[in-house]
Amino acid sequence: MSRYVLRRILQSIVVLIGVSIVVFLLARLAPGDPATLMLAETASPEQIAAAREHYGFNDPLYEQYWLFISRAVQGDFGDSLYYKEPALGVVMEAFPETAKLAAVAFLLAVGIALPLGVLAAIKRDTIWDFFAVGLSVLGQAAPSYWIGILLILFFSVRLQWLPSSGDYGPEYIILPAITLAALLMAVLTRLTRAGMLDVLGEDYVRTARSKGLQEQSVLVRHALRNALIPLITVMGLQLGSLLGGTVIVEQVFAWPGVGRLAVNAISARDYPVIQAVVFIVSVVFVLVNLAVDLLYGVLDPRIRHQ
Numbered sequence: 001m002s003r004y005v006l007r008r009i010l011q012s013i014v015v016l017i018g019v020s021i022v023v024f025l026l027a028r029l030a031p032g033d034p035a036t037l038m039l040a041e042t043a044s045p046e047q048i049a050a051a052r053e054h055y056g057f058n059d060p061l062y063e064q065y066w067l068f069i070s071r072a073v074q075g076d077f078g079d080s081l082y083y084k085e086p087a088l089g090v091v092m093e094a095f096p097e098t099a100k101l102a103a104v105a106f107l108l109a110v111g112i113a114l115p116l117g118v119l120a121a122i123k124r125d126t127i128w129d130f131f132a133v134g135l136s137v138l139g140q141a142a143p144s145y146w147i148g149i150l151l152i153l154f155f156s157v158r159l160q161w162l163p164s165s166g167d168y169g170p171e172y173i174i175l176p177a178i179t180l181a182a183l184l185m186a187v188l189t190r191l192t193r194a195g196m197l198d199v200l201g202e203d204y205v206r207t208a209r210s211k212g213l214q215e216q217s218v219l220v221r222h223a224l225r226n227a228l229i230p231l232i233t234v235m236g237l238q239l240g241s242l243l244g245g246t247v248i249v250e251q252v253f254a255w256p257g258v259g260r261l262a263v264n265a266i267s268a269r270d271y272p273v274i275q276a277v278v279f280i281v282s283v284v285f286v287l288v289n290l291a292v293d294l295l296y297g298v299l300d301p302r303i304r305h306q
Contacts, residue, residue: 005294012290019282023275024068039081039269072279078272082265087272091258091280097167098250098257102242104173105180110235113185117192121200132189139186148179148252165254176253180246184238191234195227236292240285 035051036043043051051057055078056064071077077087120132155175156164163172247259254260258277265273 008290008293012286015286016283019279019286020069020072021065023279023282024065026275026278077276077279080265080270080273082268082270082273087270087276088280090273091261091276094256094258094261095280097255098246098259099243101173101176101180101246101249101255101257102239104177105246106184106235106239106242108177109181109184109188112181113188114192114231117189118196120189120193121196124197129193132193136186136189139182139189142182144179144183145248145252147182148175148249151175151179152252167256176246176249176255179252180242180249184242187234187238188231191231192227195230199227232292232295236289240288243281243284243288 035048035055035057039047039051056067059067075086075088079085080087080090083090116132116135120129123129152164152175155162162174163169164175166172246255246257247263249255250257250260251263258281262274262277264270265277
């Protein structure tokens with residue numbers, strides 16, 4: 001098990017090094033002078049020259065990368081051009097809001113999709129199956145911004161039950177969480193149904209039933225557990241994406257998270273913040289997928305010996 005964990009950690013480190021190279025090259029290889037792009041159009045030549053010197057744009061490329069990565073591992077991405085504060089601090093102030101929204105949306109999606117997918121599998125070709133499949137198709141087909149706007153029009157404008165924007169209390173997270181959970185719930189419902197249909201016909205499931213085990217135990221301990229591996233892959237990828245910043249949903253509901261911060265930083269040409277957002281989001285995504293890889297070994301011990 002220790003070799004399996006070590007191998008996955010080393011692979012994650014290699015990925016993070018690749019991410020750092022991509023983040024570094026985004027500015028250096030873009031058309032135009034990065035110092036000019038970072039500053040306002042009215043910046044003087046002296047200000048541009050000072051910015052180039054401050055960020056090391058005059059140095060050789062390999063020296064610039066070493067300076068960037070040595071600062072990045074210390075959490076130094078420079079000062080925000082708009083907020084006049086360390087860029088990492090600006091991002092970390094917004095990250096808890098995105099994490100909170102992503103966690104609620106993830107739990108909501110999983111809490112609905114797993115029971116609904118299992119029900120659709122054991123009630124195949126019934127009204128429950130058609131309902132689950134239809135709901136999942138609708139969730140995958142409808143754009144998240146469209147779902148969000150409809151929820152605002154119905155629950156906020158017409159019924160006036162829930163607020164439409166901001167984060168000033170628990171009730172403010174309901175609509176954006178539902179909007180964010182719609183696609184993940186649809187994907188997980190279809191995958192759960194398909195996975196359960198595959199394993200329900202296996203010999204070990206029939207053997208478990210022939211031993212007189214309760215149907216609930218057969219479904220949960222024998223069928224669902226073996227159907228979870230492909231589901232965990234999707235859960236990990238989607239959770240990483242959610243934590244990375246839900247740009248569209250945060251814009252629709254004016255949610256003060258990382259996604260909305262990134263959009264505002266791009267509009268303001270606040271390059272240090274953009275760079276910090278991309279790097280932090282990538283690190284979170286890699287760590288979530290590392291956790292998923294390690295969980296594979298827990299669910300199926302055969303994986304860690306391959």
